[in-house]
Amino acid sequence: MAKPEDVLVVKDKSVVVPGEALATGMGYIPGTGTYRDGESVQAGRLGLASIDGKVIKLIPLSGKYLPKLNDRVIGKVIDVLLTGWRIEMNCPYSSVLTLKDATTEFVARGADLTQYFALGDWVVAKIVNVTSQKLIDVSMKGPGLRKLQGGRVIVVNPQKVPRIIGKEGSMVSLIKDATGCNIVVGQNGLVWMDGEPQAQLKVVETIRKIEDESHLTGLTDRISAFLQKKGA
Amino acid sequence: MAYEKRFDGRGFDELRPMEAKVGVVKNADGSAMFKIGKTTAIAAVYGPRELHPKFLQNPETGILRVDYNMLPFSGHGDRVKPGGSRRSREICKVMENALLPVLDLKDWPNSVVDVFVDFPQTDAGTRCAGICAASLALADAGVAMKDMVTAVAIGKVEDKIVVDLNYEEDSYEHGSDVPIAMLPNSGKITVIQMDGEITPEDLVVIFAKAEAACRKIYDVQKAALRAKFKKQEDVS
Incomplete structure (x- = not known):
């Protein structure tokens, strides 16, 4: 229940800047991208205010990609490792594609891995593991996950x-x-x-x-x- | 001697005319121009991005790196030597201290946010203009931050306390200046420096004037950030 002292300061879907007060009163709940400072809910980054009943969220308008589990990403092979490949994917952290996540074929010990993925190849892969330190594993096993040819x-x-x-x-x-x-x-x-x-x-x-x-x-x-x- | 009228004819509490624009460097992840009087700052933010050399990485949080740079032709006729100097190194650190308290880089361990601030034209108050521009650029880059940062230099020339000193006032013999970086919404101060001497009584006045001045700068920043985005009436 919104109490009389709860006041919404911004309109839904308006651009708000960091630190801007979005609403005052304990009746409103800060969602993602916002924070509470005393009585008021404030914007924690640049974005669009999104008001859903009592919850105020912020939809970011800019910012780097933060790797998330199960995301389908496009990446580029930047290194060939002992048992896999290092994939760069437009964020501060690169990921590892291991052999067992890359192919169902039998790969002999010491085989040349570049015959599967060479340096500079582009792939669509799925993130299968993200640690707190942003060590990332990707997999090629799944519908639509493949090497991208041309384009x-x-x-x-x-x-x-x-x-x-x-x-x-x-x-x-x-x-x-x-x-x-x-x-x-x-x-x-x-x-x-x-x-x-x-x-x-x-x-x-x-x-x-x-x-x-x-x-x-x-x-x-x-x-x-x-x-x-x-x-x- | 009393300071009756400011060298450029401004009121004692008046800031120089400001102008701000966001998104001026298209290649950067975030960028902004902030102009106050004849001082122009251009800030470009890259990151969060991978940090090398590796020993600089912090596994607990991302780090902030600021680069302050006056362009060779930016001063008052003397060529400013390119590359870092003792002075620019200090200002980089001061700007980092001003900006870091509002940033949240916990989601980005081992990474770096690089902020490059360049000055094509300077007329005193560069660190303050630089902080204002950098804070705009960081917001534009979508970095999580709990407030904007605004900064202004308040000083004393002869017997008068003046807001936003220009070069003539800044280099005046019987004067002092206090650059202050303030968070406009909470009124918290992230940086305060002093050049010259100020009495404790004057400092109280300076804080009050800084708060009022920072609010005006904040309004300019807000308008600039909003102006980057197309309005509904532009498209329909």
Whole structure:
């Protein structure tokens, strides 16, 4: 129950800056990205205020990717280890792909691992373990996890990945259908695409537009109109 | 001798005209320009990112590294030697101390947040302008922080306490200045330095004036951060 002394200071979906008071009174509960200071709930980073009843959350608008269990990420092979590969994935921490998580084939002792994944190869993998010190294991076992052949990879704002994917993948399938490109979006803010060069450029343009405007309402309508205008 | 009118004609409590813009360095994870009078600071934030050499890593938290740099042509005609100096090294540390209390880098062990602050043009108050710009850039980079940081130098010229000294006042013979970094929402102070002499009574006045000045700077910062994002009316 919101008491009379509980006052909401900001509007839902408004941009708030660190330290800004979002609400006062013990009736409001600080959610992720916010903190309580005495009577008031304050923003703990730059983001969009999201008010859900009594709980105030902050939706980040920028920031690096923080590795999370079960995320599907795109990474690049940067080193070959004794029994696996080191994968870089657009964040401060690299991950390890071990042999047993990489292939079901029998690999003889001392075999040349670069015949499976060579330096510079791009892969879609799933995070299977994250420690408190951010030591990360990834796996290639699962639907859709594979080596990426050809195409191109672009870096996007990792916090915008949910918008690029859309509800149950609606946004990314909209772009796929309109451009005929094959697209894989990694949770870590790397997007791989393959298709006609002109179509790929359209995908890049569309994704940049999503990054720019996803904090505003009516995104899907604007993007489908944009794609139509581009004649894709 | 009494200081009747400020050299540039400002009121004694008046800040120089401010301007702030966020997102000026596209390659950086976060960036900002903060201009106060003729002092311009450009800050770029990279990270959290991998930290090397490894012995600098802290397994408990990410660390903050600030680089303060006056560009060669930025001063008053004398070429500022590029590269670090005793003075710039000190200011880097001071700025780190000013910014670190608001940051939360616990989620990023062994990593570093690099803040580069460069000054294309300077007219006193660089560390304060640098702190304001760096705090904007850190917010833009999406680093978890519990408050913005604002900073201003309050000083005394002859008999008057003046807010936001320019170079003429800063280098005035019978004067002193106190740069203060303050968190605008809680009023907590993260850095205070002093150049010259100040009486305890004057210091109390200085704190009060700093609080009022920092609030004005905060308003400029808030507007700049909001201006980065497109508005609903821009798209429909």
